[in-house]
Amino acid sequence: MRLLSPRAVALFAHSGCFARPPPTAGRSRPFAGPAVAFLQRETCERRSGKHPPPSRRPFPGIFALHPDLPSGAASMSAQAGNAGGGPPTDDAVVRDVSIKLTPSEERLFDVMTAAAESYERGDLSVDESQSNLKFRKKDERDEGPSDREAPRERIEIRVAGGWVRDKILGMESSDVDVALDNVSGVRFASIVQEYLLKLERDGTIPAPKKRHRICVISANPDQFKRLETATMKVFDGELDFVHLRPPEGAGRDFGSPREDALLRDFTANALFYNVRTRRVEDWTGRGADDLLGRGEAGRRVIATPLDASETFCDDPLRALRAVRFAVRLDADLSDGVRSAVMKNEEVRRKLQGEGRGSVSRERVGKELEGMLSGAGAKPGCALSMLIELDLAPLVFPLPQGAGLGDIEEGQYWMKASDHVQALADAIKYYNQGEGLANDSKTPAFQPLVKSAEMRLLHLSTCLSPFRDLSYEFKKERYQTVVTYMIKEGIKFKNKDEAAISKLLGNVESMRSLLRALGRQLAGTGEHPMEDKLTDTLPSLLPPVETGMLLRKVKELWPTCLILASVLEIRAVAGGGDTTAGGFGTVQDVLRTSGEFHRAVIRQGLDNAWKLRPLLDGRAVVSTLGLGKPGPMVQVYIEEQIKWILLHPDGTKDDCELHLRKVQKERDAAPMR
Template identity: 35%
Template sequence: MSPPEPNASRVRRTPPHRPSHPVVALSPLETRLFHLLRSVADSVHPQPTLRVAGGWVRDKLLDPCSVSEHVDIDIALDTMLGIHFAERINRYLDEHHMPHASVGLIQKNPDQSKHLETATMRVMDVCLDLVNLRTETYSHDSRIPNIRIGTPYEDAMRRDLTINALFYNINTRSVEDFTHRGMDDIRDRIIRTPLPPLTTLLDDPLRALRAIRFASRLNFSFDAPLFDACRNSRVHDALGAKVSRERISHEIDRVVACDNAPHAIGLLVELGLFPIVFRLPPQRNILNDAHAPSDFPTLALGALLNLHTMKPPDNCAAPRKVVRYAALLSPLATVKCSHVQFGKKRKNVPVAQYILRHELRLGAKDVTEVCALHAAALNLQKLVHNDSDKLDRLQTGRVIRAAGPFWRSALQIALVMELRPAKAENTFAAGMGEPSDQMGKDCRMLVDTYRSFGDKVESMGLEGVWNIKPIIDGNDLLKLLPRLKKGPLVGTIMKEQIDWMVKHPNEGTAEISDRILHQYKQYR
């Protein structure tokens, strides 16, 4: 059941906000959209105040001249429910012979952390989320808050960061800063919470990861009290106990995909949050008395920093996010564990697979590709360090074929596995900690060795070797060898064909047929 619509006379008085007159350049589409929304508000009594909330305001202030269109805009209302304002928008559209918009309603669902009904609709090709201003209170053992309709001040103060707590008042065409710090923090490039940080993080520990994501995305510095609060063991415990792995995964996946991923991972390490996010399986599940390295967080960061200094290979088919996960988990590439996976039988899996699938809940495709990069990288290492001066074409072709179009990325991961972990020259809390350029002579020689190997592979013409198919298919093979019955031997001959085609790229159907007839003459 929807909460009662608030009466204007019962809305609590709002403390004054800091007056500010920043430039907010609206695009032509935004200008038309906001004019329409003001016209709708003018038709309502009492007239609601419409405020744009969230990232739209922050991004406009970071780049005052930006006219890029946001795919969605959050509109916060003070005196009526979002669904009722959506109905008034549609009435206005009908009266002005404009296309009617379908309205969706996201119900309150504490289990999924949607605490207010949100009306969604598309107007002028812009997705609008219509919500109420609200205030939240939390119990000590849950991150699910108790919700009630609030004032603009209360709504701003319950948000995660000051830079995300700014409003653009559509009625007055002005920016409102009820925290009195949001504008300054955008100017000074600081990540800060509206309320005392420990209180904010204990209310919802996921805010620690959101702070890291915005610090890395915007290259902002951490406020010192927020940095200390993120390192607090109570926050660490709460993040592990109160926040679902799916919500953690959603934040981390966005972090790994962003341009400044090393900055974010560096903050995770500095704040002691890395082991909570990239949680290892119990030691008793690790196979063969192996151990995950005790300094895994530092090694993972060092591997990612090394990858960050490398130019992405040309014609790279591997998604950037997948390559970064492979680098982060490369210190665990040879470690396996015993694990019951999603209700199936217990099986032995790479620890990297356990972390990605069980702890981070990544999709099967991403997990498979990361593990394939690790396997290919380990095979490539053996080839790179082969004592022979000349690469064996068949052996190399088999490895490249198994790696597929990701082989260049796998070669980079192989190099990352061998390089000493890079270290940043300064702390990540103060901004992007660039990796030190002090690479030793032995590391430079290693880089040259890998570069030379890559050049040799390309000169051998093995690009696309993974697309090779047997030139004589199963039906033709049975015609060629009439006495051969369907069975495992057919598969063996198919694999031998591929090997022959890799080793002798200039030979065709006639040569391969002769070879098969000679080797399997008893089936003629």
């Protein structure tokens, strides 16, 4: 006899499955649903000549072909839900929440419903091993199944998770995850595919130009993927099909909707949309209220259906996901979630990658990417929350040999929190400002923010306190701690590591230029926003030094400029590196950085990294008589760039004279 775990017993108590009656016979539908009835009727009418073949008339969509077909959710659900076995129990239906479907979603759900009805009546015969039409013989594609099978049990089709959440909040979503109650995801995908093939044979829909195979993603419990998933493209959307998950130790393959909902990460993600009844279902009893902020505090809440520690041990990555959803939805973390994230050692150990059942660094990086970019991303808020919950050291682990103890590392992350907050204040100032550009409604410094790479800016700002730390990663070979964090900690691409290294490696030079401009602006005794002063700004930036720096950071120069401003703000506030000749106030820093951006553009330096020498390598060797190419060629190439920055309208002949002069001076200089 197999004993159930305490977690499974708790789930049974929640779900009431001890009292669940066995499936009854005769739950098949006594008649076809409206979608199937119409398709069959239209096929008969076409054969009798009442309708032209579909190839001779336009195709507006699978269920927009006939005016008699009900297209609304209410008319479809009334018939689909009341025929046969009927909808699920009403205690899970959220009656005061509805979802408005788009035409494409209506079409997709109508197809899935009609496919299920056809399968339940025995009209479809599905062989999952042959579900990929690409590998079928031609006669099999033409003829299709011919044997009518016995009626089958009703399939309840539900869309789960993010699509339901976003649609309730009025946002569009293409992330459609379909959950089935009594067939596997692979089998239902095969049912839908077989049904679409039947429609093609009947001439109801045109054959697609390219058939999409059903891809099966196997379960991988070691990486917390508990169920096999089938993916398939239907019309223009990618769908995932999976069966409802039972509790561990239940001894059966299929779970109930309540069991599945209780095993999901958060109550707001545990809502279902029943495709056949067109109703929202909340089997946790809390999902709709938590999502819509209908609790006592009047705020959205990120909470787990069961105990948060158990939920996070089931997949520790959910601790990071809690941060992402809290920031995206502007929601609070429940006390249980906050406690589990900060205090549960097993969750923290697995999230850091230690021991059996740990989370892969790739999954950590992917979750972080969701915080930094994409729809609804608020990277500053997300990074601040990671630091606040003491998750940042787990996301960005230090390499062995970094030489920091826990207390010292904590101090570095406190600095990082201050830097991220300073960045948020700077962006707010740039976007709102205290002046308008060209008498328009656009804040004068807003273009600076728009030209910055916000994802890299937030990441480099957060990691900037670690920029001077390095470690020996091979014998007598060193690299920065930040490089390790990016490449090994979160497994970001090499181009991301290169960009962040470029920003952090040149930010001190940018700070020097920024302070130099600040001193000149302060020396004028006038407000830097006044037209009289801004007209003279191009002459305030040293073209060679500025241009050569911009050639190093290239298109990231606005990002580097804001990063330098953040470090200067922290220096002014007494929480950063102090330097001689710094700024007096935070406003001075922000004004100067905004004027720096405008001056670079006015001076024509914003594309300095695209400058090409007037004489290429061969011309340099020939003109200066160097004999053969060597290291000196690059010296004179760089000398040309400096000359062009000083003389943007200079000619090739003038440049040659300059190079000869430089060569003569170098030859006359004493050897060192």
